[in-house]
Amino acid sequence: xxxxxxxxxxxxxxxxxxxxxxxxxxxxxxxxxxxxxxxxxxxxxxxxxxxxxxxxxxxxxxxxxxxxxxxxxxxxxxxxxxxxxxxxxxxxxxxxxxxxxxxxxxxxxxxxxxxxxxxxxxxxxxxxxxxxxxxxxxxxxxxxxxxxxxxxxxxxxxxxxxxxxxxxxxxxxxxxxxxxxxxxxxxxxxxxxxxxxxxxx
Amino acid sequence: xxxxxxxxxxxxxxxxxxxxxxxxxxxxxxxxxxxxxxxxxxxxxxxxxxxxxxxxxxxxxxxxxxxxxxxxxxxxxxxxxxxxxxxxxxxxxxxxxxxxxxxxxxxxxxxxxxxxxxxxxxxxxxxxxxxxxxxxxxxxxxxxxxxxxxxxxxxxxxxxxxxxxxxxxxxxxxxxxxxxxxxxxxxxxxxxxxxxxxxxx
DNA sequence: TGGGTGTTGTAGCGGTTGCTACATTCGAGC
DNA sequence: GCTCGAATGTAGCAACCGCTACAACACCCA
Numbered sequence: 001x002x003x004x005x006x007x008x009x010x011x012x013x014x015x016x017x018x019x020x021x022x023x024x025x026x027x028x029x030x031x032x033x034x035x036x037x038x039x040x041x042x043x044x045x046x047x048x049x050x051x052x053x054x055x056x057x058x059x060x061x062x063x064x065x066x067x068x069x070x071x072x073x074x075x076x077x078x079x080x081x082x083x084x085x086x087x088x089x090x091x092x093x094x095x096x097x098x099x100x101x102x103x104x105x106x107x108x109x110x111x112x113x114x115x116x117x118x119x120x121x122x123x124x125x126x127x128x129x130x131x132x133x134x135x136x137x138x139x140x141x142x143x144x145x146x147x148x149x150x151x152x153x154x155x156x157x158x159x160x161x162x163x164x165x166x167x168x169x170x171x172x173x174x175x176x177x178x179x180x181x182x183x184x185x186x187x188x189x190x191x192x193x194x195x196x197x198x199x200x201x
Numbered sequence: 202x203x204x205x206x207x208x209x210x211x212x213x214x215x216x217x218x219x220x221x222x223x224x225x226x227x228x229x230x231x232x233x234x235x236x237x238x239x240x241x242x243x244x245x246x247x248x249x250x251x252x253x254x255x256x257x258x259x260x261x262x263x264x265x266x267x268x269x270x271x272x273x274x275x276x277x278x279x280x281x282x283x284x285x286x287x288x289x290x291x292x293x294x295x296x297x298x299x300x301x302x303x304x305x306x307x308x309x310x311x312x313x314x315x316x317x318x319x320x321x322x323x324x325x326x327x328x329x330x331x332x333x334x335x336x337x338x339x340x341x342x343x344x345x346x347x348x349x350x351x352x353x354x355x356x357x358x359x360x361x362x363x364x365x366x367x368x369x370x371x372x373x374x375x376x377x378x379x380x381x382x383x384x385x386x387x388x389x390x391x392x393x394x395x396x397x398x399x400x401x402x
Numbered sequence: 403t404g405g406g407t408g409t410t411g412t413a414g415c416g417g418t419t420g421c422t423a424c425a426t427t428c429g430a431g432c
Numbered sequence: 433g434c435t436c437g438a439a440t441g442t443a444g445c446a447a448c449c450g451c452t453a454c455a456a457c458a459c460c461c462a
Binding site for chain 1: 228229231305308309311312313314315316317322325326329351352355356358359360361362363364366367368369370373374377380381383384387388391394395
């Protein structure tokens with residue numbers, strides 16, 4: 001109430017939020033604490049709590065920023081040559097920088113919000129909507145018929161999120177990497193088949 | 202070296218591990234700390250660190266236990282009447298107690314291990330293997346041909362994990378729940394189609 | 403009966419956490 | 433020039449963290 005939570009999105013606050021987001025991308029969200037973060041971005045915990053109402057306010061701001069960036073990155077994807085290519089291109093983009101970082105933060109936030117803890121659960125719910133819309137737009141632009149885009153988006157979203165959750169496993173297990181590419185291929189084929197069928201199923 | 206990390210899996214250690222697992226299922230893994238955990242299960246942090254080498258040892262034990270229970274639960278599923286039903290039954294089982302709790306802990310552990318932090322990353326890698334095998338067994342028993350079980354398992358595993366990550370969103374968004382059931386249906390249809398095709402794709 | 407050995411309680415260490423009280427600096431408007 | 437408010441530094445609070453030193457039990461074996 002006393003400190004400006006959002007009223008004046010002062011330049012300094014915005015700048016700190018950007019830097020904090022970069023730091024979270026590099027070091028993760030789960031263990032985040034104010035003093036190391038402040039040290040890393042060249043300020044003090046005191047100043048973070050001056051520009052943000054509390055840690056939750058800062059975290060929520062960072063999460064929204066990361067989501068904005070990832071939605072922008074998704075929107076900037078060139079349209080693919082068809083539904084199958086759209087899935088392959090999407091996975092290629094999401095599994096490498098910079099989008100990978102953003103989605104990883106989303107996964108961390110989801111895990112933190114699994115039991116309903118705020119601000120994680122709330123911001124994840126917000127983010128999901130815009131993310132979902134951007135994903136659907138990409139699929140539509142790439143040839144998925146409008147009336148099926150929603151179904152395809154749900155399938156792709158779930159699959160991709162699940163793959164990302166186990167992404168680190170591929171670093172030590174070649175078999176896991178192979179299975180992953182097979183899943184992407186099967187998913188692409190499914191979306192393509194769905195898009196070509198006159199009626200769903 | 203001094204304290205028994207694993208040599209004598211004393212009854213007391215085992216009992217504490219079971220109780221700690223129950224507590225983690227109810228209160229989450231991410232914020233876990235020794236003193237509240239000890240208080241909740243009727244012992245002291247001192248005793249936890251007597252029976253377990255350190256917090257990491259305890260966490261690893263809990264994660265393995267949770268994974269064992271979830272694999273057992275998966276193995277106990279009655280065989281379904283076909284590949285499509287197998288997916289529906291699987292989702293029904295995973296999205297409700299007790300399996301839901303175990304998978305939720307797995308998701309938390311994956312998030313904690315996203316940046317390679319131990320013991321999370323290591324145990325998640327272990328768990329993934331046995332979990333994957335159990336999932337494949339269920340699909341095979343339910344009519345997915347052997348030579349396609351691996352592909353189907355990868356697809357189902359990724360999808361289901363992704364759906365579970367966003368499960369809480371359904372509690373405040375009816376539209377999200379609808380999309381979820383659609384995804385499960387599409388996934389079931391995909392697995393069924395995959396199982397009936399003479400050659401994949 | 404005495405001495406281990408395995409288990410537990412008490413107390414505390416050094417460090418970190420989010421957050422705040424207080425004092426200071428600085429720059430813009432009267 | 434002076435004041436006033438926004439921005440920043442210093443210091444510290446109370447709580448918590450993982451972990452450990454030390455002492456006290458209880459029990460079995462000699």
